[in-house]
Amino acid sequence: MSPDRSTDAPEPGSLGGPDDLDDETRTAVEAELRCLADDDFVVAERYTEWQVRGPTLEADIGIGNIAQDELGHARLWYDLLEDFGHDETDLVWEADPGDFRHATLVELPFETGDWADCVVRSYLYDHYEELRLEALRESSYPRIVDRVGKVLGEEPYHREHAENWLERLAEDAGGRRRLQEALDRLYPHALTLFEPTDQEDAIVALGIRREPLDVLREEWRAIVVPVLAGLGLEVPEGDDADLLPDARGRDGTHTDAWEPLFHEFTHTYHDLGREEAVSLMPDPDEADV
Amino acid sequence: MRWEVFRQDKKKDYHTYVGTVHAPNAELAKQYAEVQHGRRKPTNSLWIVPKDAVETVYADDPGVEFGGTTQKDYRWATAYSTDETFAEEIEASQREQEEAERDIAEADR
Numbered sequence: 361m362s363p364d365r366s367t368d369a370p371e372p373g374s375l376g377g378p379d380d381l382d383d384e385t386r387t388a389v390e391a392e393l394r395c396l397a398d399d400d401f402v403v404a405e406r407y408t409e410w411q412v413r414g415p416t417l418e419a420d421i422g423i424g425n426i427a428q429d430e431l432g433h434a435r436l437w438y439d440l441l442e443d444f445g446h447d448e449t450d451l452v453w454e455a456d457p458g459d460f461r462h463a464t465l466v467e468l469p470f471e472t473g474d475w476a477d478c479v480v481r482s483y484l485y486d487h488y489e490e491l492r493l494e495a496l497r498e499s500s501y502p503r504i505v506d507r508v509g510k511v512l513g514e515e516p517y518h519r520e521h522a523e524n525w526l527e528r529l530a531e532d533a534g535g536r537r538r539l540q541e542a543l544d545r546l547y548p549h550a551l552t553l554f555e556p557t558d559q560e561d562a563i564v565a566l567g568i569r570r571e572p573l574d575v576l577r578e579e580w581r582a583i584v585v586p587v588l589a590g591l592g593l594e595v596p597e598g599d600d601a602d603l604l605p606d607a608r609g610r611d612g613t614h615t616d617a618w619e620p621l622f623h624e625f626t627h628t629y630h631d632l633g634r635e636e637a638v639s640l641m642p643d644p645d646e647a648d649v
Numbered sequence: 650m651r652w653e654v655f656r657q658d659k660k661k662d663y664h665t666y667v668g669t670v671h672a673p674n675a676e677l678a679k680q681y682a683e684v685q686h687g688r689r690k691p692t693n694s695l696w697i698v699p700k701d702a703v704e705t706v707y708a709d710d711p712g713v714e715f716g717g718t719t720q721k722d723y724r725w726a727t728a729y730s731t732d733e734t735f736a737e738e739i740e741a742s743q744r745e746q747e748e749a750e751r752d753i754a755e756a757d758r
Contacts, residue, residue, distance in 0.1 A: 401741075418669055418670050418671055418681040421685055425684040517680065517683070524676050524677050524680065528673060528674070590723065
């Protein structure tokens with residue numbers, strides 16, 4: 361157990377429903393949910409670009425399936441934000457691009473055909489995601505506890521897929537070079553996954569998440585660094601402060617890649633003159649999904 | 650590398666051939682089979698077999714005569730003396746025999 365862990369935080373599931381929260385708690389819960397939802401939504405958006413462009417038909421379907429999973433997870437988290445009076449329209453389709461709190465890792469574009477980037481990104485992201493979600497299993501906010509197990513259930517596939525490809529690409533010098541280039545480029549952005557929002561202290565003190573992000577970052581490093589080194593890759597070294605990119609994502613600042621992506625996925629909504637989001641599936645609370 | 654995939658709907662069901670996946674190793678073959686063949690239909694298990702591991706016998710291979718060349722009606726229940734208590738089994742056997750004969754005739758055409 362980490363020494364930073366807040367021991368006098370409220371018990372798991374003890375905060376009550378959305379209407380029971382005071383303003384301070386609600387703001388903290390919303391900040392945590394926004395990061396979870398936006399990460400999954402945007403990473404899925406990027407993965408989808410590989411559909412029909414993967415190295416094999418099987419790889420297309422594999423990454424497409426992972427993208428579908430992540431979109432489903434984003435949907436569960438956005439739905440919890442809707443408990444607080446938001447709707448999908450203002451959360452996503454008519455939001456300001458600066459409202460999004462995803463890490464910069466997930467918004468970066470892929471170079472054409474750079475499958476190694478997709479593999480490294482997924483590897484770094486999915487290990488981060490597991491740790492953050494595990495730290496939410498005993499959240500004091502019961503609506504998160506209800507859903508986190510379901511989300512975690514789909515994650516082992518994502519990690520195994522990334523690890524399998526990572527090993528495969530690392531088998532020869534050309535593959536290792538491509539992995540190294542991707543790692544050099546992506547690692548600083550992966551660190552932004554662990555950047556705090558302005559609600560981090562409240563999130564931990566209120567037991568909404570059981571581990572602070574800086575502790576999760578060290579756990580993550582202890583997992584990914586030896587594996588990457590074992591494959592013959594060099595993980596960028598240095599102080600995180602020096603490695604981190606200027607844009608941090610979690611504070612609403614993003615790389616130049618974000619606005620074009622945002623406009624791309626909201627284009628059709630505006631093009632069709634929509635004013636509300638069309639719902640294709642039953643509410644997660646009404647269906648066992 | 651090509652892998653043949655067999656899906657079992659429920660426990661104790663037979664595995665049925667459902668198609669192929671292409672994957673460089675067994676681990677990826679399993680992962681791809683999972684999403685390609687086990688995602689939209691009820692699935693209790695999948696068998697994933699390297700194509701090369703599947704042995705094949707063809708009907709026109711030299712020396713192969715599926716079912717033999719001589720008459721073997723004793724294989725069918727209708728060839729035996731029975732009473733009405735076997736009616737259902739006999740009907741079922743009769744149908745099976747007719748279907749088999751039709752299918753063989755079809756295949757020979």
